[in-house]
Amino acid sequence: xxxxxxxxRRPQRLAEVAIAxxxxxxxxxxxxxxxxxxxxxxxxxxxxxxxxxxxxxxTTAFVALxxxxxxxxxxxxxxxxxxxxxxxxxxxxxxxxxGLLTSAIFPTDLEAAxxxxxxxxxxxxxxxxxxxxxxxxxxxxIAFHRSDEWRGYRWTGLALxxxxxxxxxxxxxxxxxxxxxxxxxxxxxxxxxAWFVTTAMRLRRTVMVRQAAMTxxx
Numbered sequence: 001x002x003x004x005x006x007x008x009r010r011p012q013r014l015a016e017v018a019i020a021x022x023x024x025x026x027x028x029x030x031x032x033x034x035x036x037x038x039x040x041x042x043x044x045x046x047x048x049x050x051x052x053x054x055x056x057x058x059t060t061a062f063v064a065l066x067x068x069x070x071x072x073x074x075x076x077x078x079x080x081x082x083x084x085x086x087x088x089x090x091x092x093x094x095x096x097x098x099g100l101l102t103s104a105i106f107p108t109d110l111e112a113a114x115x116x117x118x119x120x121x122x123x124x125x126x127x128x129x130x131x132x133x134x135x136x137x138x139x140x141x142i143a144f145h146r147s148d149e150w151r152g153y154r155w156t157g158l159a160l161x162x163x164x165x166x167x168x169x170x171x172x173x174x175x176x177x178x179x180x181x182x183x184x185x186x187x188x189x190x191x192x193x194a195w196f197v198t199t200a201m202r203l204r205r206t207v208m209v210r211q212a213a214m215t216x217x218x
Contacts, residue, residue, distance in 0.1 A: 007210040014075035015204035021068030022196050028061035029189070045185045047108040047122065055107065062104035068196060069097040075203050076140075079210075081150050086143030092136035099129040111177070130188070134168055137161035137195055149210075153202045160195040167191045 032049045033041065035057075039048050049058035073093035080086050102125040109119030141161045144154040167188040174181040 007207060007214060008078060009207060009211070011075040011079035012204050012207035014071045014078070015200045015207070018068045018072040018075065018200040019197060019204070021064045021071065022193060022200065024064040025061045025068065026193055028057050028064070032057055032061075041182045041186060042180050043111070044182045045108065046189060047103065047126065048110055050104075050107040051110055059104050059107070062100050066097050066100035066104065068200075069093050069100060072196065072200050072203070073097065075200070079203060079207055081140070081143035081147035083143040083146045085139040086147070089136045089139035089143060092132045092139065096129050096132040096136065099125045099132060103129065130168060130171075133192055133195075134161075134164055137164050140199070149206055150202070153199075156198060156202075157195075160191065160198065164188070164191045164195060 029046060029049075032039075032046075032054065035054055036049055036052075046058070049055065050062070070093075073090050076086070076093070077090045080090065103122055106118045106121040106125065108122040108126075109116055113119075137157070138161050141154065141158040144150040144157045150157075167184070167190075171181070171184040171188045173179075174184045
């Protein structure tokens, strides 16, 4: 009697949950651009949408993004590159998980509003999130080169990591009044989401390829 070899399908399910969470974040953020036209993209960060009318939509978007980082991290821990760089990248995803949840709990201060302790916490979490994701993308780019299963994704991962760093530099250089910091913030978020979604999709594909490669065992 033959039995079929199988692989752990949990990483695939985790990747699918992550993709759904990232999808919610993107849809919610795009919707807020329509529902809150008073927050002009040129001089409002996306965090501003959590303040005022319909703020709960941005708050839930941050929670979804946090959940996406958590599940992607779990999936990559199970089926991602096994190199030390990959393990460190997973830990950074979980740092971003906590940071994004903090961003959801503590809304930002609007530019013209007085500074508050809550806003200071949000700013600190923003910096932690950004640095964690950039380092995570860079470390995974290194780990992809060292993994047979992930080598096909190495150039995409590296390119996205480089563009992500460039977008962060643009964001940093425009963090002052009068500069289009809202636009550079959205550029950074767009590149970040591209990295999240493509990496989660590649994780899902990796598990499916493993399953397809399995043959009956005697």
